[in-house]
Amino acid sequence: MFSRDSWQEIFETIRKNKLRTILSGFTVALGIFIFVILSGFGNGLQNTFKEFFVDDATNVLRIFPGRTSKPYKGFKAKRRIELENSDIEAIKINFPLFLEYITPRISRGASVKYNNKSDNYTTRAVAPSHQAAERTIITKGRFINEVDIKDKTKYAVIGRKVATDLFGGEDPMGKYLDVGKIAFKVIGVFQDAGGDNEESFIYIPYTTRQLIEKANDKVDQIIIAYKPSIGHSGAISLEKKLRLFLKKKKIIDPTDQSGIFIRNVADELKRNEDFAGVLETIVIFVAIGTLIAGIIGISNIMVFVVKERTKELGIRKALGASPKSVIAMILQESVFITLISGYFGLASGMVLLKNIGNALEEDYFIKNPYVDLSTAMISTFILIIFGAIAGYIPAKRAARIKPIIALRDE
């Protein structure tokens, strides 16, 4: 069945029936190609969603102040709540078993100048532990430390993008930046997995910011990292306790939904993972649909091919071809064509995905599209097997046809 001679016969047939070969080959190649591209894009979308969180710690609660919605204990509704340094201390004292670290954050936009270059950046006034919460990676120098907080130093840690934009090739370390008309000394440069957006920040000590702003003690938000060992349910109960604690401290109606807001990153992460799961299901659905379309395509072609060859098969039978050899010939030929063109579609799809790379990230949220090689190979084999089955049925019928009927003149 797989003798050298039968291969020669098949190669000859393929060579001399180019249209047929190209037609069936093209269907398979296209099917696999589209499958690879779609799965790749699906994976790329998932990557983008996952990326939203890779740059931050996930055991984090963020506390924001807001306005109350209910009057309480003599206070009117719509009272504006503000967080202060004392709140941080109070949380530290009351929740020592839960806390890994705690940091305030005060964000302010500022025009930043160095020599002739200037641009608008956001400064984040933080405590040293903020580095862990944002997973900031220091590449040069150091991050803000406790001494900076205590001494209210005018030191700044700048993002990679700030460094390249303002300093170009120059080493920014030790240079003075004009941040909103106040000189800050650059003591560190950082990178962040969040990319350009995250690398456009400038970190300064929060006490320095408070000093600049009329020596107040207000903070925008408080970031709390809980011990991972308390788990998801522990985090939810901590969130509840914190809310009650702060409402009591700020004299807010315990039933008031506004006033204090707490965002649990783990919750959001879970929501996003659920969404990514839905996305994955859609991708699998589309991929299976493509495969089915490919199978239908190759089946149609096989039916057409066998129909077209009925007369030839009749001649072969009259000359002594056994039904088995007729079926074997058709199957070998179709499997050979699907194998080659399947590989071709697979390879070109992979090459295209590789070339696209991150080009679609900005506009289409497709990051690093790729397709698992084994998935792609399995689908190619599925297509080959179904192509063979699709060819087998008409081939078997053709092999059964009596030569004299196949050869009857129209």
Added chain:
Amino acid sequence: MINLKSLHKSYKTGATSLHVLKGINLDIEKGELVAIMGSSGSGKSTLLNILGMLDVADEGSYYLDDVLIENLNEKKAAKYRNLFLGFVFQSFNLINYKNALENVALPLYYQGMSRKERQKQAMEYLDSVSLKPWATHLPSELSGGQKQRVAIARAMASKPKVLLADEPTGALDSTTSYEIMGLIQKINNEGKTILVVTHEDDIAKMCKRIVKLKDGVIVEDKKIKQIIVK
């Protein structure tokens, strides 16, 4: 060479049964050149199908070279066809994407002959029908007569015991028809048993024996004086 005894064949079409062959008795010796004649519906195609092992009789026996042809499954029929029979058709039935040489070599491929050997033999057979210079031409590049000669060479290549020709001249003009009949006579003179199905009297007269069929029975079976094609 061929021995048929009370051969019956009917086709069932729904509720009615059509009795096509109603007891055919026929003996053909080795080396004969027999014309089978009959109008359409006479059963000559059915007879040829049974002789060619493309169909089986309901009743009666069929011996080919003293081998009882019965209980044919597809595989066995294919093997017997390959070993015992050569077919020549009205419409040539060459494989259009194979050149003359490859067409002639095809039955040898199914006999399991090596590529080199079958190409050599096929070339000899092509030469015997004086088409050696056309070996690499596709059927579409050949005239009707040339195509039929390739088909005859192909039928002969497997060294069959019997050559079955179904209206071999039906698609050819009379000059070419005679040429083909001359070739068939030549092969016959070399000792091959040949059956020619035809409805043309002049073609039948070039054979050595005429068997006439009508309504499923042999109505006439006579040896004649052969008209030799020059």
